[in-house]
Amino acid sequence: MSAEQVSVYQKLIIVKDVKSDRMSQYILTLIPSKAYDARYGSSVCDRFITRSDKGGFSGVAVYSCVYSAYTARVDTYKDGVKQEGVFLLNGTERGCVGCKSGLCAFAYVPIAGEAH
Numbered sequence: 001m002s003a004e005q006v007s008v009y010q011k012l013i014i015v016k017d018v019k020s021d022r023m024s025q026y027i028l029t030l031i032p033s034k035a036y037d038a039r040y041g042s043s044v045c046d047r048f049i050t051r052s053d054k055g056g057f058s059g060v061a062v063y064s065c066v067y068s069a070y071t072a073r074v075d076t077y078k079d080g081v082k083q084e085g086v087f088l089l090n091g092t093e094r095g096c097v098g099c100k101s102g103l104c105a106f107a108y109v110p111i112a113g114e115a116h
Contacts, residue, residue: 011027030057
């Protein structure tokens with residue numbers, strides 16, 4: 001296996017808990033596979049819809065807290081389906097808005113077959 005150069009894409013995601021009317025935000029960094037990047041290029045972010053259709057995304061998604069820059073979660077995708085993932089926060093991080101208050105945009109969602 002060899003490393004290849006691809007573009008990296010980022011977007012700010014804002015989420016709202018409609019029950020409590022509270023909001024949170026995070027930065028989504030998408031590192032597509034070389035084939036996905038070659039095919040979709042600058043539309044990578046538009047095709048990857050959080051909590052919905054991933055647009056057939058293949059690559060790595062990194063979720064980071066806006067104010068602290070903590071990496072909260074890293075997931076790998078193949079053809080729009082999450083393959084693996086790891087949640088990195090324990091709720092005590094400073095500057096990670098929402099993680100302590102219960103409105104964590106990175107709520108742990110296990111992958112099929114993953115132990116929690």
